[in-house]
Amino acid sequence: MTNRLSPARVRFAPSPTGSIHLGSARTALFNYLLARQTGGQFILRIEDTDRKRLVEGAEQEIYEGLHWMGLQWDEGPDIGGPCEPYRQSERKEIYQEYGRKLVEMGAGYYCFCTADRLAKVREEQQRRKESPHYDGTCRLLDPDEAAKRVATGEKHVIRFKMPREGTTTVTDHLRGDIIFENKHLDDYILMKSDGFALYHLAASIDDHLMGITHVIRGSEWLPTFSLHALIHRAFGWQEPTWCHLSVFLKPSGKGKMSKRDAVELRNDGNSFFLKDLESLGYLPNAVVNWVALMGWSFDDHSEFFTLPDLVEKFSIDKLNPAPAAINFTKFDHFNGLHIRSLSADELASRLVPYFERAGIQADRETLVKIAPIIRERMVTLDEAPELAGFFFKAEVTPEPTDLIAKGLTATQSAEAARKSYEVLATLPEITAENAEPPMRALVETLGWSLGQVFGILRVAVTGQKVSPPLFESMAIIGRDKVLARIQTAIDLLEKMV
RNA sequence: GCCCCCAUCGUCUAGUGGCCCAGGACGUGGCCCUCUCAAGGCCAAAACGAGGAUUCGAAUUCCUCUGGGGGCACCA
Incomplete structure (x- = not known):
């Protein structure tokens, strides 16, 4: 297909702190779609700067989940790429360098406040019904003095020096301009005392260094959006196009999915987690299709999409900023659609x-x-x-009472089965084509209904009251087995006479 | 409490000033098809949160309110 869009470099940047869920699956998908349709790159970056929250096996699960959905990345920790490393824990020195630079430029400052003091300040502020924020103590420190203290090895963090006055205007691709009053913004910590960067800094640096053109992420980043833009601006970097996706609300529409909801879902035979979906019987294409239509749409009537369809039709211009309640009933519908589309x-x-x-x-x-x-x-x-x-079973075990057709006695049912046996036994082989006409004729002469007689046979042959079409089923099972099963049914029925 | 975002049928959505007494889909109800169950087809009920303003004309623009959601960590 032809495409006027220039190649996009996008990234999916999960943190390995738990199971990958439908919300992040959609974020990954949209990133992937934009990359593929523009001939750009889809980058997988692992955001593991918080060493305390690491979950064993979570990174592997991310790989598996993405692969299962059919989303292959072009650069990532496992396959490398031109912007290695792709695990933030391996990029510590890079962040430290930029952190220093920020302080040197005067856009950031060293802060020596202890976590204890900070907690107390927050407590105090909350008691006074103020919004919790850093009180700015270290912002007033003499930079040379602060640098000296750092040189002696004093424990410190780096904070962003947020402008105190005026406004910051940032642009979200789906919402337009968003204006923040700077006085409401905090001097966020960018670099922890353990030397690791916080998300805000690490992501901004990586997005720039990796040449990311579009940041497509969850709307939980909207409140700190201005910070991220400001970090880019402080370094003089060009900002990517920002797209903040709405959150998924729980099926009731009341609040976003929580751990408790996730557990409840699983009890209902559904799951919010990608890793559960395969065993629950869902097709990757159905997941992709369903999730894509929450927050994105193509037109006023198209709903069935495969991954290649989406690569062709997706557009960030049609993204919807409103939160969407997740609807598993519709998921089932899509799964059925995709099952039926399979050869x-x-x-x-x-x-x-x-x-x-x-x-x-x-x-x-x-x-x-x-x-x-x-x-x-x-x-x-x-x-x-x-x-x-x-x-696939050698024999079936029907519930004897199920063999008695509605409106018929056991005797009559047995007779129907016997007569059916005789008709079918005359056939050298059972096919739907050669069995159905004589059987219909038989039912006619018997004077009972199709439903009654075929129902008896259905239970006899399949052991179930509900089954695929009777004669097609018989054809697959084979003449001998079918006759044997009917004989068993006849015996069962005669015992009930 | 403060900041930010959002607002069309129960749910997912189309709709960017007249084509809309609002279209599609899921679900729901009814009918048809039918050997069961499905699938499929047809039909039906079902929405522009409220109030102002702009305009000849508003679901579509602006304001207020209301409602919902997200965020306020040396988490991401």
Whole structure:
């Protein structure tokens, strides 16, 4: 396709502090889409400057989640790239250098206040109903004096020297100009006393050094947006295009997703976490499709999109700043849509692990045959074993009472089964085409309804009251097994007479 | 408490001054199809938060209010 947009360099920058959830999955997706459609680069950067919050295995989980969604990055900690390293914990010296520079330029200053004192100040302010902020004690220190204290090894942080007066205007691509009163802004800490940069500094430096053209991130960054812009401006760097995505609200629409909500969701058979979605039976394309349409839309009627569709159609100009309540019912709908869009072959492959997990030996050949007849009967893939397990079992065990058709007696039901057996037994092979017409004729002469007779057979052959189409199912199961199962049913019915 | 953002059917959304007594989708109800269950088709109910202002004309622009959300850490 033709594209007038210049190549975008974007980054997805999660911190490895927990499981990757749908909100960050969407952020990653939008970044990826912009990169791919403009022929730019999608960079994965791990923001692990907070050593205390690291979670073992979280980084690996990020890789797996992104891969599962089908989002491949062009540069990252695992594959390297021209702006290495891509793990912020390995970029400590870079941040320190820029931190020093900030102080030298007079845009930042050393602060020696202890965490204890800060906590007390905050407490005091809150008691007085003031908004918590740094009181500016060290801002007044003589810079040379402060530098000397730092040289002697005194514990310190670096703070940003926020302008005290006037306003700062920043531009968000979806919201336009946002004006902050500088007097409401705080002298944020940029560099911790352990020598690690805080997010604000580290991200700004990295975004600049890595040549990021578009920062697409969550709206939780809106309150500190001015700080980030100001850091860029202090260094004289060009600002990227900023896009702040709305948050996902819990299904009720009341508040954003919390840990508690996440647990509740899981109890309901849903999950907010990417890693759970595969085993719950969701297709990556469905996740991508669903999540893309929360906060973005193409036009007034298109809803079905695959990843390549989205690469072509996505646009940051159509991003919606309003928060969106997550809707799992619609997720199910999209999953069904994507399941039905799969070829028999693809669906069969997708189904293999679910049968395995259910302890059912499902051969590929049969799986390909049943795929077309169970395709429109599933909402999630994990339903397949329950729906189609009978294809793979040596015998089924119907509930005897289910064999008695509604409106018929056990005797009548047994007769229907016997007569059906006779008709089917005359066939050298059962196919949907050759079995259905004579069976319909039989039902006609019997004088009962299709639903009654076919219902008996359905339970007899599949062991279930609900199943894929009867004769297609019989064809796949095979004549001998079908007859054996009907015989078993007849025996069962006769015992109830 | 302070700062920032947001505001169309229950939910996701289209809509950028007249094409809108507001369109699509999920869900809901009904009908059709039908061997069960689905899928599919058709139909229906369902929204511009309130008040001002601008304009010949406002869902669309501006203001106020209300409501919702986010943030206020040596977390990200």
